[in-house]
Amino acid sequence: MRQGPFLLRLVPGLTLGLLSAPVIAGMAGTLSPAFGLDPLSRDGPGFAALISLGDWPGLWPAARLSVVTGVVSTLLAVLISLGVVATMIGRPGFATVQRILSPLLSVPHAAAALGLAFLIAPSGWIARALSPWATGWTQPPDLLILNDPAGLALVFGLVAKEMPFLLLMILAALPQTDAARRMTVSASLGYGRLAGFTLTVLPALYQQIRLPIYAVLAYAMTSVEMAMILGPTLPPSLSVQIVLWATEPNLTHRGTAAAAALLQILLVAATLGAWRLAELAVTRLLRRVASAGRRGAWLDGAFQPVVLILGLVPALALFAGLAGLGVWSVAGLWSFPDILPQNLTLATWMRAAPTLWQISATTLALALVSTGVALALVLACLEAEHRFGLNPSATVLWLLYLPLIMPQVAFLPGLQMLALSAGVQGGFAPVAAVHLVFVLPYVFLSLASPFRAWDGRIAVQGAALGASPDRVFWHLRLPMLLAPVLTAAAVGLAVSVGQYLPTLLIGGGRVETLTTEAVSLASGGNRRVIGTHALLQMALPAMGFALAVGLPRLVFANRRGVGLA
Amino acid sequence: MTGLHLTDLTIRHGDATLVSLTAKVAPGEVLTVMGASGSGKSTLLAALIGTLPRSFGMTGGIALNGVDVTRLPTRARRMGILFQDDVLFPHLSVGGNLGFGLPARAPDRAKRIDAALAEVGLAGFADRDPATLSGGQRARVSLLRTLLAAPQALLLDEPFSRLDATLREQVRSFVLDRARAQGLPMVLVTHDAEDARAAGGPVVTPLGVPVSV
Numbered sequence: 001m002r003q004g005p006f007l008l009r010l011v012p013g014l015t016l017g018l019l020s021a022p023v024i025a026g027m028a029g030t031l032s033p034a035f036g037l038d039p040l041s042r043d044g045p046g047f048a049a050l051i052s053l054g055d056w057p058g059l060w061p062a063a064r065l066s067v068v069t070g071v072v073s074t075l076l077a078v079l080i081s082l083g084v085v086a087t088m089i090g091r092p093g094f095a096t097v098q099r100i101l102s103p104l105l106s107v108p109h110a111a112a113a114l115g116l117a118f119l120i121a122p123s124g125w126i127a128r129a130l131s132p133w134a135t136g137w138t139q140p141p142d143l144l145i146l147n148d149p150a151g152l153a154l155v156f157g158l159v160a161k162e163m164p165f166l167l168l169m170i171l172a173a174l175p176q177t178d179a180a181r182r183m184t185v186s187a188s189l190g191y192g193r194l195a196g197f198t199l200t201v202l203p204a205l206y207q208q209i210r211l212p213i214y215a216v217l218a219y220a221m222t223s224v225e226m227a228m229i230l231g232p233t234l235p236p237s238l239s240v241q242i243v244l245w246a247t248e249p250n251l252t253h254r255g256t257a258a259a260a261a262l263l264q265i266l267l268v269a270a271t272l273g274a275w276r277l278a279e280l281a282v283t284r285l286l287r288r289v290a291s292a293g294r295r296g297a298w299l300d301g302a303f304q305p306v307v308l309i310l311g312l313v314p315a316l317a318l319f320a321g322l323a324g325l326g327v328w329s330v331a332g333l334w335s336f337p338d339i340l341p342q343n344l345t346l347a348t349w350m351r352a353a354p355t356l357w358q359i360s361a362t363t364l365a366l367a368l369v370s371t372g373v374a375l376a377l378v379l380a381c382l383e384a385e386h387r388f389g390l391n392p393s394a395t396v397l398w399l400l401y402l403p404l405i406m407p408q409v410a411f412l413p414g415l416q417m418l419a420l421s422a423g424v425q426g427g428f429a430p431v432a433a434v435h436l437v438f439v440l441p442y443v444f445l446s447l448a449s450p451f452r453a454w455d456g457r458i459a460v461q462g463a464a465l466g467a468s469p470d471r472v473f474w475h476l477r478l479p480m481l482l483a484p485v486l487t488a489a490a491v492g493l494a495v496s497v498g499q500y501l502p503t504l505l506i507g508g509g510r511v512e513t514l515t516t517e518a519v520s521l522a523s524g525g526n527r528r529v530i531g532t533h534a535l536l537q538m539a540l541p542a543m544g545f546a547l548a549v550g551l552p553r554l555v556f557a558n559r560r561g562v563g564l565a
Numbered sequence: 566m567t568g569l570h571l572t573d574l575t576i577r578h579g580d581a582t583l584v585s586l587t588a589k590v591a592p593g594e595v596l597t598v599m600g601a602s603g604s605g606k607s608t609l610l611a612a613l614i615g616t617l618p619r620s621f622g623m624t625g626g627i628a629l630n631g632v633d634v635t636r637l638p639t640r641a642r643r644m645g646i647l648f649q650d651d652v653l654f655p656h657l658s659v660g661g662n663l664g665f666g667l668p669a670r671a672p673d674r675a676k677r678i679d680a681a682l683a684e685v686g687l688a689g690f691a692d693r694d695p696a697t698l699s700g701g702q703r704a705r706v707s708l709l710r711t712l713l714a715a716p717q718a719l720l721l722d723e724p725f726s727r728l729d730a731t732l733r734e735q736v737r738s739f740v741l742d743r744a745r746a747q748g749l750p751m752v753l754v755t756h757d758a759e760d761a762r763a764a765g766g767p768v769v770t771p772l773g774v775p776v777s778v
Binding site for chain 1: 614615616618619638639640641642643644645646648650652654655656657658660661664665666667668669671674710711714716720
């Protein structure tokens with residue numbers, strides 16, 4: 001055998017190692033200070049760090065905040081997206097929903113949070129629209145709408161951002177659930193839409209979306225940038241506090257941060273476990289209800305409008321917030337309660353241009369490098385899977401999801417220490433490498449099914465004409481899969497552009513991207529400058545998706561038979 | 566007015582007329598619609614069951630036992646449907662699938678389900694996983710589930726085409742006999758002349774042209 005295929009055979013294992021090694025090493029590095037097991041420890045092995053965490057008065061509220069905001073936002077996002085799908089499935093508006101949601105998916109978490117903050121703040125668009133005629137306010141009211149202590153703003157932001165993701169995951173999984181026929185069968189037996197969907201489609205569907213839901217739950221419990229912008233501050237959520245401790249320059253709270261990270265991992269694990277138990281209970285309940293024959297047609301009239309409104313409000317809020325970012329970036333004088341600025345100006349853009357150029361270039365370079373490597377590895381993995389007849393197990397899928405489910409604050413601080421002791425912190429390459437860990441799973445998830453669904457008869461036909469496997473890959477498979485490959489690349493770009501914590505910690509503050517800058521500007525409150533950063537932060541992924549849609553149309557303009565999905 | 570009445574039922578998509586039918590299907594009778602694939606057979610079934618996409622233009626009327634169901638949603642039409650596959654729900658037991666079909670207000674649910682199973686030679690199958698059943702058994706359970714919901718008509722979407730030759734005849738006569746016994750008007754969509762002969766009723770194309778089998 002030639003050497004090429006032999007190397008190819010090694011790629012899948014190598015890729016999984018590349019994904020899991022940083023997570024595991026980082027976790028070890030993060031957690032060892034919790035027990036004084038690291039070289040920098042002042043007290044030596046022991047439980048001093050755990051005790052100091054226990055002494056922190058914010059511990060209980062911060063932990064509760066993490067669990068409550070995470071569970072409530074995930075539950076809402078899951079229920080609303082399932083409700084929207086159940087209501088819309090087989091109806092003409094379904095395709096429109098898909099088209100509206102896709103762009104929302106590429107909006108980085110930080111930009112989404114900043115947009116929503118502009119919208120709901122006491123001086124935001126909603127307050128302006130209602131003032132002074134309805135509220136009587138001529139000054140922004142002194143209300144704690146943003147950063148409210150109960151975390152409602154944070155929950156709203158998480159729901160708005162995670163709902164599009166879950167909806168698209170559901171839409172991708174639906175074809176494998178025989179949904180159309182099951183809905184017809186249940187309707188012909190007299191069942192309403194919501195009841196029919198819940199009792200016949202959901203059990204099959206849930207299997208397919210379980211891992212994405214776990215990723216959403218873990219993310220929602222531990223999100224840093226959204227919690228910094230929208231969440232409570234005194235105390236902040238546990239993950240934000242961990243980052244505050246871990247980024248203190250004098251390292252005095254490293255042990256406490258490590259102990260808190262350990263607690264965060266345990267909280268996520270316990271919550272995922274509780275969620276799993278709830279799944280089992282609901283599954284049993286649904287089976288019992290299904291066998292009881294209650295048609296539940298009344299549910300449709302009662303809940304369909306509610307579900308649609310609940311689905312529409314966060315999406316519209318997100319759009320409005322993002323539009324607000326754009327307006328602020330060109331706003332001249334804009335006093336409360338005017339709904340629009342008195343004049344528009346490019347002054348903010350001009351002033352920020354030099355910095356913006358520089359950090360946009362860094363952002364784009366990081367995204368291109370990490371996405372390029374991810375794409376090469378994923379294509380090699382999938383081609384290896386095809387050529388050697390590999391059958392990825394459930395474990396492989398879990399490993400793939402590991403970086404998405406493991407809380408970032410649980411392994412990034414450790415990776416940061418590793419990078420620091422290896423003397424590479426603040427370099428471009430380590431930051432690109434850690435981006436790769438998060439980009440790769442998404443690129444894989446996006447590309448795997450179109451790659452596997454490719455018509456194998458074409459490969460056989462090519463081989464029968466004497467083409468080598470390499471030739472089949474480069475000249476048949478890859479060109480025909482141009483559209484999904486570009487879409488996966490666009491997804492990868494969007495993921496990289498949105499990375500906050502990995503860039504902040506591994507970059508040590510010296511690698512500045514649009515996202516790290518936007519988040520650090522958020523506390524300063526200069527809305528015009530924030531607007532420019534957040535707008536560019538959205539523009540980069542949007543351009544990626546535009547290319548992914550446009551390029552194949554251009555290349556295959558005269559080839560109707562090529563799918564342009 | 567009993568039976569399934571199609572009055573000038575015409576379905577167009579773009580410039581093409583896919584379906585043009587007038588028919589009266591009496592209780593216990595079968596209207597067989599034959600044609601090559603893409604000839605509008607499934608369009609007709611979608612119109613009858615109420616899942617026709619809006620992009621299709623439909624005129625004419627569908628009445629079931631004197632009730633105009635043309636504009637009713639699927640769940641209010643009281644028509645049962647059997648697909649090519651049995652579409653048994655894999656997460657429910659055999660009994661659970663039948664319970665799904667049996668109306669909630671029916672008394673003695675467990676007893677009725679057991680009795681229904683016994684009647685078709687599947688006594689004691691209530692707790693079985695549908696995946697462990699043979700093709701013929703699955704087909705019987707699927708029909709039972711449909712019939713337990715007490716439909717007033719039965720639509721058959723090539724329900725025998727996936728079965729092998731011997732099983733096919735067996736399942737076909739089972740389905741047709743039981744539906745006849747319940748006095749259900751039936752519409753059978755098929756591309757198999759044998760199915761059409763066995764059904765015994767009139768055979769037409771989706772455009773209403775009689776077919777001799």
